[in-house]
Amino acid sequence: MAYVAVTGGREAIKEAEKLLKYYRCHAEGLPIEVGQIMQQMRLAVDKIMGEGSLYDPLLAALALKQAEGDAIEASFLVRAFRSTLPRTMYSLPIDTTGMEIIRRVSATFKEIPGGQYLGPTRDYTKRLLNMELLEESDEHIRDFMDTFMTECIEHSECDELQEVPSFPRVIDLLRSEGLIAGVCSVEPERHEHDEVDDITRTAMSFPASRAVRLQSMARGETGALLAFAYSSARGYGDVHPTIGELRVGDVPVMIPHPLHAGEEICIGRVRVSEAEIVVREDGGDEGRNSGTDKEPAKFGIGYGLCFGHNEDKVIGMGILDRSMKSHGAATPAEDEEFVLYHIDGIESSGFISHFKLPHYVDFQAELQRIRSIHERDREAEPKREEVKQ
Amino acid sequence: MSAYNYAFLDENTKKEIRRKTLKAIAIPGYQVPFGSREMPIARGWGTGGLQVTLSVIGKQDILKVIDQGNDDSVNACNLRDLISSTSEVATTTDTLEATIIQTRHRIPEEKMQAHQILVFQVPMPEVLRTVEPSEQETRRMHGERDYSRLWVQLYEDIVQHGEIRISYDYPVLVNGHYICDPSPIPRFDVPKLHQAETLFLFGAGREKRIYAIPPHTDVVPLQFEDYPFTVESYDQGCEKCGCTTSYLEESFDRVDGARHYYCSDTSFCGKKQVEQGELVQMGANWHG
Known part of the structure; x- marks a missing residue:
């Protein structure tokens, strides 16, 4: 057979x-x-x-x-x-100024309240393959850990480091000067029943609320966010981003107490990365600001936050948060439908991989059409010749 | 599978999908957005149909799953295993025995009846996507029944190519109101949707839409008076069962490379072959 x-x-x-x-x-x-x-x-x-x-x-x-x-x-x-886990409740908003920071840098100011902390980063390492890792042993690791921990203890005994500083937001410095444009980069928030939009329960609709945008990007595929943000900063867009602040650290997740109104319970801690991107806006941009008069030049803020330590992702997210518009997009990264519909890795890989499925029926239908058009053309050909003669 | 809820999805989700499905039935051809869940099969592989099936199925149901008309295609097997193991239903390959049939890109050859439901897996629910990429805009176009660009596209096809080039996903006017995408079924299957006995449900998981064509609904493929809609036709019949009225697939012999035509509905073809030797109950032709 x-x-x-x-x-x-x-x-x-x-x-x-x-x-x-x-x-x-x-x-x-x-x-x-x-x-x-x-x-x-x-x-x-x-x-x-x-x-x-x-x-x-x-x-x-x-x-x-x-x-x-x-x-x-x-x-x-x-x-x-x-998908198999029930959604029982929403956490309270997290205040990330209380983050236990492992890394915090700013590209806007050299000195910032609370200070900058390089933390665990490869940014300034030479990207040379470390051949020693081929032979890494328990002993190597133990030796390193002993020395490192001793150093840490010595450092922590210095008086000046005794107190953990607090980390106010860098962009608040600009905001206090009145240099930050309102957050109305998108349509007014639509909070029906005082609930935040939830993309896992309702299909996205457009224009998208900021909650929908940020949720979609927070679970978007890193590579896709990176590519779209890059396109916007490189040439297909008008966003010239400066990183106001990039933080990585742990934050507590709080929920309202189920019985005692007004009380909160901590249900655990999550590590997150957070970026605030500062973008210059020279005013009068009708796509963003609803005011009738031309607005004075200000800085706009793009925001990114995701689970875990993923700096490329939150920076890309921050850039796209600022670049996306609901109307009048001139470039791909400005078009919120284009960005939000194509950044989900599970959806894009699923759809692209589905082309591996059999398409025998569809292709047969295609063949019939192509052959039919061919035949028509062949029949028409001699007639055209006759006309010419 | 006992760690999971009956029919995989939690009860609240199934309730939501059933409510959206009822809305879809009440407004034939209208795409109802729903909170599509991630399923344990990939997006684009039938998650929309799967969610619809799982939300309407009960233990008394008899399930058939086909992919491109074939019960034994790998994806059909995979989906059938998942549905039957999570919802504890019997399965069949016989169109007449099934109460729910989930399908990708085909309507079975044997006419389905009033007690049966056909669930389509839909990759691209938006019939206007070929002429307008923006969802915001296509929703407006449906709202105003602004279908002019679709008509112009069909017209331009005729001008440039002498015929309408659409082979599958052929646009249909449902109940004289919305134009909708009947999923990538070939033209051959489109007339089966018109004034049928059966409920047709369409699920698009990745695009998060459900729509429906209820029984006894007018379903008319877009056409011009002087360029009427036509379906695929063949010069020959199936080389296995001899049927000359079924949709055929072309394939090539793996050894000598010779071209052959066989029914795409493998269950129908199998029954036809048996029929020639013994008594087997065949369903009616859709068009009487």
Whole structure:
């Protein structure tokens, strides 16, 4: 019988799954432990939690193991798991000035209240492959940790570092001077029943509220956000961003007490990255400001926040938050439908991969049309010749 | 699967989808937005149809899943396994036995009845997307029934190519009001939607839309008086069952490369072949 490619589907799926496991396991050596991924693949785990839209480092690490390191596949596994969890309530807004910071930099001012902290960053390292890691042993790690911890203890005994400073927002310096434009970069917020829009429960509609924009970007795919933001800063757009502030750290998540009104309960801590992008706006831009008179030149703020440590993502998000408009977009990154409909990694990879599915029926229909048009053209050809003669 | 709720989705989600589905039935051809959930199969692989099926299915149902007319296609198997294991229903490949059929890009050859539901997987629910990329704008166009650009597109096809080039996703006017996308079924299947006995539900997961064509509804493909709508036709019949009235797929022999034509509805074709040897109950033709 012809065309066995699509028959025996059930068996084919089972065997394909076995092969997948074979490719993951066939090499010699110990199985990689989920705990190791969680601890040593920190940034990959953070990316999965952000794009998978579920804060659970263990499950994100498990997903990475199961997906053999494919970030989009791992986020997809997490996202699908997330669908099975009921949504019982919303947390209270998080005040990130209370963040326990591991890193904080500003590109607008050299000195800022609370100070700048480089923290764990590769920004100023030379990108040379470290061949020593090929041979890294327990002993190396122990030696390093002992020395490092001793240094830390010595530092912490210095008097001047005893107190943890607070970290007021850098952009508040500009705001106090009246240099920050209102946040009305989008349509007025539509808070029906005093509830925030929720993209996991309601399909997006346009013009999108700022909540919808930020939620979509917070779980958007890092690469997509990066590409769109880059296009806007490089040439297809008018955003010239300066990073007012970039922070990475831990924040508590609070919920209203279910019984005692007015009380709050902390249900845990999450690590987040946060960026505030300062963009110059020379006023009179009708797309942004609803005022009738031409506004004076001011700075606009673009905001980005996502789960985990992912700096490219929040900076890109901040740029796009500022670049997107509901009407009159002149470039792709300004068009909110273009950006918001195409940044979700689970949706884009799902749709692109679906082209692997059989399209025998559709293609047959295409063939019929193309052949029919061909035939018509062939029949018409001699007639045209006659006309010419 | 016992760790998950009956039919995978939680009850609130199923309730929401059923309410949106009822709204869709009440306004034939209108795309109702819904809070589409991520499913354990990829976006674009039938998550919309899957959510609709899971929200309407009950233990007494008998399920059939086809992909491009084929019960045994890998994606159909995958979806059938997921639905039947989470919702504890019996499955079948026989169109007549099924109470719910989930399909991708085909309507079965055998005519479906009033007690049956056909659930379509829809990749692109917006029929106007080819002429207008913006969702904000297409919603306005539907609201005002501003379909002029679609008509112009059809007209230009005729002027430039002598015929309307649309092969699947052929636009249809539903109940004399909204124009909608019948999903990527071939033209061949479009007339089956007109004044049918069966409820047709359309789910687009990635695009987060549900729409419906209720039974006994007028469904008219867009056409001009002098350029009437036509369907695919063949010079020959199926080489397996001999049927000359079914939709055929062209394929090539893996050894000698010869071209063959077979029914795309594999269950129908199988029954036809059996019919030639023994007694088997065949469903009616859709067009009487």
